[in-house]
Amino acid sequence: MTVKTESTQLFKEIMGSYPTGVTVITTVDSNNKPVGLTVNSFASVSLDPLLILWSIDKNAGSCDVFKKVDKFSVNILAGNQQEICWTFSSKSEQDRFSKQPWSLSKNKLPILENVFASLECKKVQFIEAGDHYILIGEVIDLNKNEQEPMLYFRRKVGSVPEQWE
Template sequence: MIKTYKEIMCSYPTGVSIVTTMDQDKPVGLTVNSFASVSLEPLLVSWCIDKKSSSLQAFHKSDTFAVNILSEHQKAECFIFADSKESDRFSKTSWERSANQLPILKDVFAVLECKKVQEIEAGDHIVLIGKVIDLHKTDHKPMLYYQRNVSVVPE
């Protein structure tokens, strides 16, 4: 059943995001495709993190996070931040701290900076819900994830 479930879910097209936060003075981030809009009033978003993730404690301790929605030309960043063995992800990409002191990747499609409002245990993952406190959008096209590949959103 799990194999079929994975086949179904990888055939469901999604965007690709890297969620970031600060762990004391060190940036932390990972690639996710579980990002979703939750509410317009107030502006709420959600994403999921595996309970076995090495980044879990940083996101658990932090009260803010940023969702960096990748642009079409950020395939390298997608896979760097998805690699659980990669220990120095931020040295391999361009980033800066936002006014809210969150690590923001450069040249992304969009960024949503959030204040964490809730964590929910859900099976082998934790669902994090955040209230959008700031957002930025560029003219880049977003990246698409489909059947374990990344591509450009078609015109």
């Protein structure tokens, strides 16, 4: 194993053990078809203005769509939405949006139902970073439901534990 491969493996192990939430980032393509993928690289950036970021693999099927669009929605999954997490990360899933209810917002962005929260964003930056692009979005609309968010840790997803100190 080369040093680079060893470091890559260790990096994956470390980052895969760093707990995160799970989002499905959605938009519509030039034919008005909904597009979305599971993402855990989402993070908050700024309060004034409200900015967030996430990154997309240059090899993702939807990369070109997200390169072109001027807005997207961050759907932060609820703890009981495990199936959605896997549906939107599965390469073999042809019609990801037929598996659960969703609707178009007034900003014409697909919003998945019963998520923990959704942040509709205007894309303000698209930055090349290694084998990914970083997207920075300015929040133009936001909603929160009663559900608790999902947690992702070592390839497993679940709800926030009841005992939490």
